Amino acid sequence: MGDFSIQISSKLIKQLAESNDQPKRKAKKTRPKVSPQREAEQAKTHQDAEKPKPMAELPMQPPFFFPIPQQAAASAELESIKSVTKESEMVLEKLEKLEKNIVHEVTERAKDLREKEFKIPEPKPMPCSSDYEASMKCYKENIDNPLKCSGLVRTFEECARRFRQQVKPEEK
Numbered sequence: 001m002g003d004f005s006i007q008i009s010s011k012l013i014k015q016l017a018e019s020n021d022q023p024k025r026k027a028k029k030t031r032p033k034v035s036p037q038r039e040a041e042q043a044k045t046h047q048d049a050e051k052p053k054p055m056a057e058l059p060m061q062p063p064f065f066f067p068i069p070q071q072a073a074a075s076a077e078l079e080s081i082k083s084v085t086k087e088s089e090m091v092l093e094k095l096e097k098l099e100k101n102i103v104h105e106v107t108e109r110a111k112d113l114r115e116k117e118f119k120i121p122e123p124k125p126m127p128c129s130s131d132y133e134a135s136m137k138c139y140k141e142n143i144d145n146p147l148k149c150s151g152l153v154r155t156f157e158e159c160a161r162r163f164r165q166q167v168k169p170e171e172k
Contacts, residue, residue, distance in 0.1 A: 016061060128159035 126132075135156050138149035 013061070127163040128156055131156035131159050 131152065135149055135152040138152050139146055142148045
């Protein structure tokens, strides 16, 4: 049998200790009329019998621990509480798994959106870049005589003119 306890507050203990169970006035005791002979007989019997000891004036305090007689009801209630707790823990686990899945899905969608929206466009190749690089290299090599690079500069100009003509009709 399990141990059960009942707690009694200090306020209740003080109230029980201070309360007087004695009435305010003493009730008058009425004595039946008895003949003098009977009184003498009763006095003898009272003297022979032990006198009862007077009881203490302090009130009796109830015990602090009471056994609960309906242990089956308490255990059934305890089992129902345990089952409700287990069910709520299972619901919590399901919610945590669902949360993890949702967080993963949201992060994946955010990555996809970021890649689509903020994708750096690939740079278009600069037209006539080889002619431009050749003319610049020539200028660096012939700092004293830049006229030697005039042929390379003309080929770069022609390439640039052709490219501009191709682009202008597309814009119109």
